[in-house]
Amino acid sequence: MSDDVLSVIPADPWWRPGQEAADRAAALAAELAPMLDDDDEVEIDVSWHETVQFVDCYSNLMRITCPLCAGSIDLEWWQEFGDAHEDEGLSTLEVQVPCCSGSTSLEDLRFDWPCGFARFEIAIWNPNRTWFDDDELAALGAALGHPVRQIYAHI
Template sequence: MSEHYVCFIPADPKFVPSKGSQDAAVALIQRAWLHISEITPETNEHIVFRDCGENFESIHCPSCNTELRVDQWHELMEQDYSDEGGFQLDQLPMPCCEEKLTLNDLSYKWPMGFSRFVLRAGDPGCEDSEKLLNELESAIGCQLRIIHQMY
């Protein structure tokens, strides 16, 4: 049986909310999704890639809408990553149109992204609500991206 998680990450990959903001966000999820047993806030020292697992379908350049091959994307990932500093999210020329973009700018289907902070919850068994997202953004203090992970 697959495991499903809903991850909330800041739109700004470097942003880390205060401990109080993280606790408020956890409490909001607990009230909205009553049967959730696992809600984990996590902060990493460096920017980390947050994947969607088995939900992965494609990656597109937002400038020219060309679908990037996985090997092209892997090459970009290798260029941007260092063992000492994680992902730098430098602007890199895209192999399709030479537009300079960060890995976080790419269009991922299903959504994926990069962040230092993630708030991960077990499968809620229901749809995300716009109301909950707005409340979480207010509690955390920034815009959020939602990533549905399936493993």
């Protein structure tokens, strides 16, 4: 069985909220994510990490493009990179890309479907919707106390 996960992360990968702000934003996310039926509540996981973690869109990822040369970045290279940093996270977002050997930030890679990097995440499992609209994202950011981005994963 597959799952869909709609994640909300801070726009700044290094930023983390306090508990009260996280609780407010998670409660709002629960309101905005409709239930599958009358008996099921949407499952929401709130996570804090010591290091920056990759927030993946999994099978939604179609391609990655380099911001320096506009070349394609091989998805196998990306998978190996992610596997190497899965347990300990990332201490820096700087990376040497394989396409042109240039140095750039992971945040600047162009992911086709959005992916992100964060030390904090609200993950809504099987939310019975896809993206939040701009007004909903702004409300989630206000509840959290920091602008947010969203990632939609199919696992």
